[in-house]
Amino acid sequence: MSGTFSSGTFSLDDLARIVAERAKASPDESYTARLVADGQGRAAKKFGEEAVEAVIAAVAGDKKQLVAEAADVLYHLMVVLHAGGVPLQDVMQELARRTAQSGLAEKASRQK
């Protein structure tokens, strides 16, 4: 199993590693393995459902619920990335590349 992490040091890298490890387990003993076995469509649908639940919590101003739903969103995103063969590192690289420009400047460059 994945073991216990302290909340102060737990990172998305840790979560991605846990997902990759648990995806290899039996679907009878792992929710992650079950989602991966069911295919990318099911994992992506769960990700979408959790995102909508996070939106509802955010709009309601329910911080505690938003924390729980955001955790569900990040976990299911890690499963979708794993099932799609996309390393988290590729997403972080894309985010790092975007730090060179503000979001508004990027938006303006597309509207010329």
Ligand SMILES: N=c1c2ncn([C@@H]3O[C@H](COP(=O)(O)OP(=O)(O)OP(=O)(O)O)[C@@H](O)[C@H]3O)c2ncn1[C@@H]1O[C@H](COP(=O)(O)O)[C@@H](O)[C@H]1O
């Ligand atoms: N972070 C999570 C995590 N967050 C949410 N979930 C599961 O995601 C599901 C959320 O779906 P819902 O709320 O819709 O509940 P549900 O109706 O039971 O879901 P479905 O039957 O529709 O799939 C629940 O079953 C949660 O337990 C998670 N399952 C696993 N992890 C991590 O993955 C690790 C390995 O888990 P296993 O793969 O199960 O060993 C865990 O130790 C955690 O670190």
